[in-house]
Amino acid sequence: MSIEMARSTGVAAIDDRREQVGWYFYDWANSAFSTTVVTVFLGPYLTAVTRRAADADGFVYPLGIPVAAGAFFPYMVSLSVLLQVLFLPILGAIADYTHLKKHLLGVFAYVGAIATMLLYFLDGGNYLFGGMLFLIANLSFGASIVFYNAFLPEIASPDRRDAVSSQGWALGYLGGGLLLVANLLLFQNAESFGVSSDHAVRISITSAGMWWAIFTIIPLLALRRRDPIKRIPPGEHYVTIGFKQLWDTLRKARHYPQTLLSLGAYLLYNDGIQTVIALASQFGAEELRLEQSTLISAILMVQFVAFIGALAFGRIAGWLGATRAILVSLVIWTSVIVAAYGWVQPDSPTQFYILAAAIAIVLGGSQAISRSLFSQMIPPGQESEYFSLYEVSERGTSWLGPLVFGLALQFTGSYRVAILLLLIFFIAGIALLLRVDARRAILEAGNVPPAKV
Incomplete structure (x- = not known):
């Protein structure tokens, strides 16, 4: 079906350049989180905040559990990955039975972006506040990527898919790199801008959340809703069908x-x-x-x-x-x-x-x-x-x-x-x-x- 015919009939087309470009921009949007927040700034900063809250032996006690201050951020990364392992397959199955894939992409993108922006208020020794916000942001980041990737077969034909995937990935590196340059300039010249180095870190982390939120608008406007190929059976609920479909997929994967x-x-x-x-x-x-x-x-x-x-x-x-x-x-x-x-x-x-x-x-x-x-x-x-x-x-x-x-x-x-x-x-x-x-x-x-x- 041609793009013009698809648009005239209301059917979402494959290889619509406008939709593909909109899809690319989610890579541009979310890469700021992985580069500025995860790769560069949050680990050292959250560790410093945790050390300020630690006792004489260098331990903090979230939920009464003794944790070395230097290990708190890695543990938060591990916990966020564990939660993704538990929840992402269920969310994926639910999305395949509904026309809500774009909506779920938007929901998790903005939950993650808002949690990232709230890290601006991470200061003093409030390490648990920072850890919980990062947990929410990283879990939401992973969930949004699932829905983002799932659009690829719908917007690109088999012969165009490698090029479309590569262009999205490339734009992500460019977007993440540009914001990181700006944030490193702020951090290295913090005194010239009249802010402390800690304040420059918080501004940089918050800017990544703002970048994520602002540029997510582009894919949400460009991506088109598609009706699901599968319909939910009578008597089932979206959550229960998510668990059942996950089990069914694992069982059938051997085929x-x-x-x-x-x-x-x-x-x-x-x-x-x-x-x-x-x-x-x-x-x-x-x-x-x-x-x-x-x-x-x-x-x-x-x-x-x-x-x-x-x-x-x-x-x-x-x-x-x-x-x-x-x-x-x-x-x-x-x-x-x-x-x-x-x-x-x-x-x-x-x-x-x-x-x-x-x-x-x-x-x-x-x-x-x-x-x-x-x-x-x-x-x-x-x-x-x-x-x-x-x-x-x-x-x-x-x-x-x-x-x-x-x-x-x-x-x-x-x-x-x-x-x-x-x-x-x-x-x-x-x-x-x-x-x-x-x-x-x-x-x-x-x-x-x-x-x-």
């Missing part, structure tokens, strides 16, 4: 072995990717003895180079197919790990920048193409549900890479050995991905494969 194999490959190599992202700064500071200013500038560079890399891998997927494009990115990832182990030297910012640029080139591309490939393998009408499993599975295994890194560091005392062991995740991911018959997986799900997969 899609290639989809499960692809998901398994993604969980392995993405765990390696997430571990590198989380620990690169620590590796740079502790092993390479780099200044904090070098690490911050490298983070900023990654944001903008990743914008170019995500767009480039959208093109590469168009030439080679999504599976080969992902394999190319994973080969580069393994090369980066080997270089970090044996090539980059201490006190060498130039080498670290080269390594960071190589990571940035494949960072967005490997994740964006993985998302679009998985979207092809989802049975029609179950987009939100399968993407909730995608999100939950990713978060449910994201502790494995840091655990391997931490154990290797503890037993060998070497950051280089610890980072080298992350090759396990990339090599295992490549091995599984090579066994995936993507075209067969797409056909098994009842979808039409693109010309190149």
Whole structure:
């Protein structure tokens, strides 16, 4: 159906450029939360607030439980992930039985944005207030991403999906990077602006919530409501059908072995990717003895180079197919790990920048193409549900890479050995991905494969 015919009949069209651009802007909107809040500012600030509230032994007691002040923020991250594991599949199943996907995207986006803005009032020793707001914001962030991803099969045809996914991811890096630049300028020149460094942090965190809220308006205006393929059975309620559909999906997933194999490959190599992202700064500071200013500038560079890399891998997927494009990115990832182990030297910012640029080139591309490939393998009408499993599975295994890194560091005392062991995740991911018959997986799900997969 053409876009013009779809609009005249009131049916939402695929490959409507206006709708796709609107969809991109949710990546632009929410990336401010992950970069400014989670990656840079909130962890150190909330930890400082928690330490002010701690006793002489360095402990706080939320709900009477003794928690080391330095561990409070990581525990909040873990708890928010656990809640996502429990709730996201249910929300996904409910969304697939209703026409409320856009509404649920908006609700969770604004709950998360408001919770983030309220962090402006985090001061003194009120660590529990900050922890609860972060818990709400991060849970809402994860929920909104499920509904956002679930729109991808509805707005992009199979042959356009890699490019659309990559463009959304690229815009996210650009938006998150631009706001982070502004916030770092404020933080580093706080006295010139007449504010304390703590106040500059609170302003920066609040700006991320405002950015998230303001730019979410664009996708909510552009995305069109679609009637669900599945209808709720008589006598059922949306909540109860959510639990039943989740169980039914898990039970029937064995009928899609290639989809499960692809998901398994993604969980392995993405765990390696997430571990590198989380620990690169620590590796740079502790092993390479780099200044904090070098690490911050490298983070900023990654944001903008990743914008170019995500767009480039959208093109590469168009030439080679999504599976080969992902394999190319994973080969580069393994090369980066080997270089970090044996090539980059201490006190060498130039080498670290080269390594960071190589990571940035494949960072967005490997994740964006993985998302679009998985979207092809989802049975029609179950987009939100399968993407909730995608999100939950990713978060449910994201502790494995840091655990391997931490154990290797503890037993060998070497950051280089610890980072080298992350090759396990990339090599295992490549091995599984090579066994995936993507075209067969797409056909098994009842979808039409693109010309190149």
